[in-house]
Amino acid sequence: MTWTSTPTTRPAMSKPAVAIVDAETAGNVGTIARAMKNFGFEELLLVDPPYLGRDSEAYGFAGHAREDILPEARELSFDALVSEFHTVGFTAITNEDATSHTRFPFRTPAELGDSLRDVEAPTALVFGRERVGLTNDELARIDEVGSIPASDDYPVMNLGQSATVALYELRDLAMSETQLPDVERHRADEAEIEQFYEHASEFLDAVDYPAEKQAKTMRMLRRMLGRTHPTGREINTVHGLLRRAETQLPEDD
Template sequence: MPNIAVAVVGAETPGNVGTIARSMKNFGLSELYLVDPPELDPDGEAYGFAGHAREDVLPNATEVEFSYLTEQFYTVACTATTNEDATKHVRYPFIEPAALSDELAGLDADVCIVFGRERVGLTNDELAQLDRICSIPADGDYPVLNLAQAATIVLYELRELTVEETQHPKQAHERADEHEIEGLHETFSEYLHEVGHPEEKIPKTERLFRRLAGRASPTGREARTLRGVLRRGALVASGEIPRPGTSDPGDEPNQKDESNRENE
């Protein structure tokens, strides 16, 4: 797994540098190199935009010459413009960020992802010295992203190489056990009978519900909650519990007794 650094060349806006530092921290990166950077005032917008990265990534950033990047790293240049083909090789061939992680995974070299200036990006002379071109696919009429936004997208796509453990649980969705799913179907069937669903339509309705549950893949809690709702609906339909908003007839006051009290 390669060590991955980030470099920003000729940034004009301190806030963009701070935002890139924050994105680096979001996605497990810490090594930031700056070529011809703007002044990064600890009380200014760079540190204000950096979030928790103001404590480590940003203050530990190293100012270097452009040649340092080409001498020390396998470099990936990020650019918006790739309107070239096999006859021109300044910005061609290129790779999209989504494919970058797989390509770099087996690389036996330190890697630096290089971003350019806000207005003009990296110059052709700079691109000619870098090893690989990376470009974010966007609308052809306006493909140029904000510098910090572009960096965030690229670093996000590299997370498989740079983030050991995310804030998410190991499973984003845990389907209920089969016995819980089957219990849900049994309860639904009981519900259909209790509410008086037409007998001849029950098998088809049960089948439709099974297909619906199969696509939804409910969690255990969802299955249990649905069973509880269906059970209560069946009890209301059978009259075992009163409908909401109504009271048990046994709880109604006796009108004759009330009249007698008024005449006492």
């Protein structure tokens, strides 16, 4: 398979490309291509790639990315990568302070998501080799360093895993608002939630809850529901629980 090495002209604020440097196995390239497809990334760059023919593991691991991302991948040199793109190199091993700038300062993928929105140059997210990642010499030529927080006991992640986690965290840079799941869409209307608070307050009166504690309890209930963003069905369910409890209360004289 051949790839073009002609630089691509792209508008400012385009989706970040994903670059893999000197991958040892075709399967990991396919895994990363699949993660790109999952999270809206489209441009795959390859520095010194392994064999990636259609009979390789790459196509077996790529899922639907075998139709576009993988066959359209572009091979280029590391020199071309760092000259053409604003580069963000990912590494598991970082420096803890500013005594060495090769692997410090670094940002988590979540932190990078905020900063990369302001970068107008073409951007590439760069992942290194399976065993040793990016070398110090390579990181010294990269613009920013990213790292995924992991256990100190075992911070090193598989190449495919680390790329998948990073691309998931950075998906907002690649997916439009219409493609991103709207987690707030299913939240109950404010009117429904306020009706529940009124019902809960009436319930406290009905069970003779101490009057001096009611305001504090209602405030705690409001804070709790405010954090959970209940759906309409959930609000209806707790309404039903209160109504069922009310039927069990003794009749007033």
